[in-house]
Amino acid sequence: MDKIRDKIYDAYHNELGASFGEKVRERIHWIVKNVKGQEILDVGCSQGITSILLGREGKNVLGIDYSSSAIQDALKNLEKEEEETKKHVKFEHCNFFLKEFEKKFDVIILGEVLEHISDINTFFEKTTNLIKDEGLIIVTTPFGINDYIDHKRTFYFKDFLELQINSFGIENITLFGKWIGVIYRKNKEALKIDLKVLEKLEAGFFDVERTLNNEVAELRRKVSKLTEQLENVKKQKEPASNDYKNKYIEEKKEKIKIQEELYNAYSKQEELINNYKKLMDEKEKIQKLYDNLRNSKLGKFQIKYWNMRNKKRRI
Template identity: 40%
Template sequence: MTASMKTARPKDQIRAAYYDQLGGGFGKKVRARVHWIVRQAKGEHILDIGCSGGVVPILLGREGKHVVGIDVLPEAIIEAKQALLEEPTSVKEKVELHEANVMTYTPDIQFDTVLMTEVLEHIGEPERFIARAVSFIAPEGRLVITVPFGVNDYADHKRTYYLNQLLEQLTPFGKIETIERIDKWLGVTIQVYPEPREGRAILPAEVEWLEDAFEEVERLHLATILDLKRKQQNLERKVQRLGEQTEELAHIRAESLRHEQQLQEQHEQYKMLEEQYAALLDRFEGSLVTNLELLEANASWKSKYRSLARSKLGKVVVRYWKFRRQLKQHRSRR
């Protein structure tokens, strides 16, 4: 599940994570996402763009589907082909793996489903990649997209995704079928239109505002957590250097305990924020899985969004901006 463009970035370790080589907890989350992707692959002929180590193509091949996996990174295809060698002949006959760039790849057939998972966040112009992927899909076929949800600032990530921006990019190309939050990822499927449509079905402005504000709050919490962790590490190094100099050691240990408590509080507040946004998505998930053009004409739908400012998340955002104003005023008086 890597982006289909040549960039120097850390090796994708989806295969290692899937088989618990990076820890059981992380493996469980990765399997939940991978299995969701597999369930969305409808039809007999599947294309996996950015197939990485080949986990998804091999799983689909075991189900008897004809799968083509492509990735721009040669080391990813080498890993995928090595994994395929361990499969029975019945699976090998179903799976093709190629080093290829999606923008120049020219398949011989159209596919029932195209998978493009954990790709868009790496791309400067995602609409070009979506349009290219859609061109490979048979009439009434399906495009499956997943992206990291919220702040996920790896060096090669070019954007942060919440729901609104992702839907804005996808709705010209097809009808939204499924929207699902899978831990720290968003998954969307669309049934593609014969031709892209003009205009963009965008969620009401209240949601866009809340998502922008949520990103501000999320980044504030993450920055505070990182700062506290750095301070805690510095204190631990001081403790190691001091040895048995009891008076100063006692002071540092007290400060260390205070930082630990602050760090715990920040983690709890951040978790609460994530839960509130998750509740927001869950609240509207069922309604979103339909034609967004109809939703825009539905007054009751719009009124639900107008009520978001009074939600728990909205109240958190209001408190945050009050804090920002107070902090600014305090600094201006200094």
């Protein structure tokens, strides 16, 4: 676990690049904004940035992580804070599956945790048992295919619907490009969508996304190879001949072409995610219209009429 270091605190402060930092802050700020209540459990807290931000606002936060190096980083980062913040935040190295908790929480944060879990049902069921009435579980995770080395599963919308257990229903869903945020509330009616239709839709979505990811991987391989070739050319003081110069120019053109193809592949992938979100929004609107019609007087009368008609046909 410690061999794969999560640098979320560093990323938040732009130490891994400004663009990446902006995306990380968008997800973390969304989590912080949606936290309600005083007692917070941050599972998989990593370097502690989310816990620290909540501690600054006077929330009582327990951040836990399976990685000892992550907790060491979190404790060092906490030392940089004001004394008032330190009073509200605690970090602990432990295994969530095995730890026994002495109290329940208003909010449990699972920030990019579920994709690392194999037995997700047991994990999530334990999470629901630690929540107070009307409490929240806030989840963020990569949306769709993410081939990072320690990710054990791919998440689509259907997977989050199936996690509506123990009286927890989905209250909010937000997409952040290749990431998704989901908020579950205790004692809330489950969000209902035809899972069979959704399963077929997402199977097609998976096939398209896998193809795009494979294309991107192949383009990266070509770029890496051409970069290596160009570096070898640069080491030469003078090209030995016009042929060598022409080869250098052609290789540079090819690299630019591949980079353009790589950018286009990423653009297609982003467009696919946006279209999927629009489709899900439209499906939810249609579902609400159908439910409203079905529960109206006219709808009930129409259903009763068709039931009588079908009954006569069978006779």
